[in-house]
Every structure is written in C-alpha cells, then in structure tokens.
Amino acid sequence: MKNLTDKNLYLLFFIILLSCGRKEPEPTNTDIAGKGGSATLKITPKHHSKNIDSCTIYIKYNAQDIPNSYDDSIKAVKENGKPVATFSQLKKGKYYLYGYGWDTTISNNVKGGIPYTITEEKVHEISLPVTEGD
Numbered sequence: 001m002k003n004l005t006d007k008n009l010y011l012l013f014f015i016i017l018l019s020c021g022r023k024e025p026e027p028t029n030t031d032i033a034g035k036g037g038s039a040t041l042k043i044t045p046k047h048h049s050k051n052i053d054s055c056t057i058y059i060k061y062n063a064q065d066i067p068n069s070y071d072d073s074i075k076a077v078k079e080n081g082k083p084v085a086t087f088s089q090l091k092k093g094k095y096y097l098y099g100y101g102w103d104t105t106i107s108n109n110v111k112g113g114i115p116y117t118i119t120e121e122k123v124h125e126i127s128l129p130v131t132e133g134d
Helices: 002-019
Strands: 035-047 054-061 072-075 077-079 082-090 093-103 108-118 123-129
Touching: 035 054, 035 093, 035 108, 054 082, 072 082, 082 093, 093 123, 108 123
Parallel strands: 035 123
Antiparallel strands: 035 082, 054 072, 054 093, 077 082, 093 108
C-alpha cells in the first residue's frame, strides 16, 4: 500500500510540475514591423534645419534603440527639390531610423538616429536629425 501511495505522490507531483509551466502568448501579425504592409516612410535628413543631400538612411524593424545591424538602407535622392529616402510597403510597428552622410557646408560627416512607430498604414514624412560626431 505504501508503494502505491508513493507512486501516486510522484504522479501528482509530476502533474503539478507540468501544469505550472506558463506559455508565452503567440505573437500576432499586428504591429510586427517589416515588409508586407501599405505604409511608406519618406525620410529627409536634416542638420541644423538644412537638408543633407548626400546621406544614406538605414532602417531596423522591431527596434526603438540603436541596433548593431540594419535590415535595409536607401540613399536619399532629390524629390520635389529635397533629399528623400523612401521605404515603402511597411507594416505597422516599431522602427529605428539612422542616417549617415556628408554636410558640404561644414565639410564633415553627419549622423544620427531616431525611433519611429508606424500606427497607421499611410505615407509618413519624417525629418531625421543628424549631427557631426565622432
């Protein structure tokens, strides 16, 4: 009888142990940044309110802090007289934008980044502040 009780206790302990495991909620496709949506980011790099013509813009999906690597990059090109880097077909979600370029007025490299959250799938026009740095 004691042997049967010991087995029951082990079985009960095992069932309790398994039932305590918590499952993480399954991620949904809503608000997961990346390609596949209908949002567009039109990004103009600016240094002290001056548009920076020679600049590459980098983007990281699902990030709000400066990352170690980026998912995509585009050089800013003239659009209606101002430099614009256009990322299209993006989904709602969190992004990190980073620009690196050359400011001809100070003959120096400029760089900088900001987090950006797309909450609506439409065209977003963004000024990206960049500054000289090390």
